[in-house]
């Protein structure tokens with residue numbers, strides 16, 4: 001990944017990224033401060049409801065009821081330092097879902113937030129691995145430095161060893177815990193001082209002529225200053241210096257130390273994104289790479305959110321623009337159905353408000369309200385039959401059967417389930433033999449969330465029960481062979497919401513046996529969506 005100097009300025013100034021972190025590290029707080037500095041909200045505290053809401057399960061359900069909040073926070077745009085930031089939210093609850101992976105297919109970079117006292121935690125590591133698969137550049141923010149934290153070298157070592165990535169300090173903390181007073185900006189030789197009294201105040205920033213500048217002593221107590229000089233000298237010897245190319249290739253992460261709640265270090269991190277990028281990157285399609293500067297507009301759906309307004313069954317498809325300059329009212333081709341689609345009411349997500357988008361450029365995320373035509377993985381183009389690749393659909397790891405407690409509502413339940421399947425919230429399989437449905441998810445909490453949503457959004461109380469199956473695999477191969485296999489194994493076959501055949505079993509042994517007996521077939525754990 002490199003920045004491409006030939007990009008039109010409107011595209012070059014875009015920064016589309018996500019925040020990855022373990023719950024509680026400070027993602028919500030940092031997001032608030034981004035919006036505050038981006039001028040998108042007046043006072044921090046407006047996205048708070050969301051952060052607090054996912055503390056407990058019952059609160060999480062409540063948040064799902066108040067979907068307006070979580071939806072508007074799915075993608076947020078704001079300006080900073082002449083750059084347009086598009087922050088795409090990674091679904092935060094502790095259960096890992098496919099949504100999280102897909103979100104990371106729509107961004108060009110990620111900010112990794114870690115808690116200075118806890119270091120690299122499990123969820124962070126998982127998300128980091130996904131970023132690594134795509135060689136995404138990562139900027140690190142070590143948060144909560146106002147509290148007792150680990151030794152700076154120890155934190156950096158842990159990241160280097162745990163995640164196998166070079167870490168280059170962009171700033172260096174001065175003092176620990178109650179004695180933490182700020183940071184020395186190692187990239188720009190500035191002293192940044194934290195104000196504990198006013199949490200929303202921008203830190204005082206003083207230009208220095210390097211670490212020997214005598215004016216440092218005016219601001220930093222002697223013992224802390226001596227330690228700072230020692231540590232920075234050691235850091236410059238032991239740690240790699242920031243190298244932009246290595247960062248853009250995903251081999252090195254610059255680290256800033258700060259305290260999101262005290263608005264400290266946030267601005268420096270944002271400047272880092274502005275200055276070092278990356279700008280919108282090319283996207284992979286089946287036959288070629290799509291460069292952002294290409295004139296024709298192209299984009300792909302990476303997320304679908306249904307029932308944003310429970311009174312209307314509308315949905316919003318979130319589209320990452322891969323190329324071109326989009327203007328409202330444009331007629332695009334919906335590649336899967338080969339039908340034209342006039343995009344008259346696209347939505348840009350400006351903080352808490354939804355706003356009609358008059359124009360958007362490669363790198364932007366727009367929301368397209370629709371009645372179900374747009375599905376995850378779909379391409380929109382100006383006519384070319386593109387298929388974007390790399391948007392995965394995973395085999396669910398947990399299967400349960402579901403039925404409506406009121407049998408009269410079975411038909412309605414089918415509709416509700418199909419909608420969730422299209423939204424990507426779950427896999428829904430209709431077995432060839434018998435009635436009812438089998439629902440597959442990747443994390444157990446998703447069953448509860450689904451049950452709650454089906455009841456709230458559709459008024460259908462449901463019961464999830466253990467299924468006789470525990471694994472699902474898509475069946476791929478020549479059409480006649482698939483048909484013959486399906487007919488011979490009806491008791492194990494179901495269809496997913498696209499009508500594709502799925503083999504259900506409870507034994508790995510069965511899967512291996514099919515592989516041996518039917519070399520012409522492939523049983524796959526992921527299905528690439530199109």
Ligand code: GDP
Nearest residue numbers: 023024025026027028029051144147259260261
């Ligand atoms: P998320 O789960 O990653 O979104 O984390 P939140 O932003 O909701 O923060 C988790 C908790 O840490 C909240 O109680 C925050 O007030 C607190 N917090 C966030 N940033 C800081 C910080 O810089 N210092 C301290 N002491 N607490 C913080």
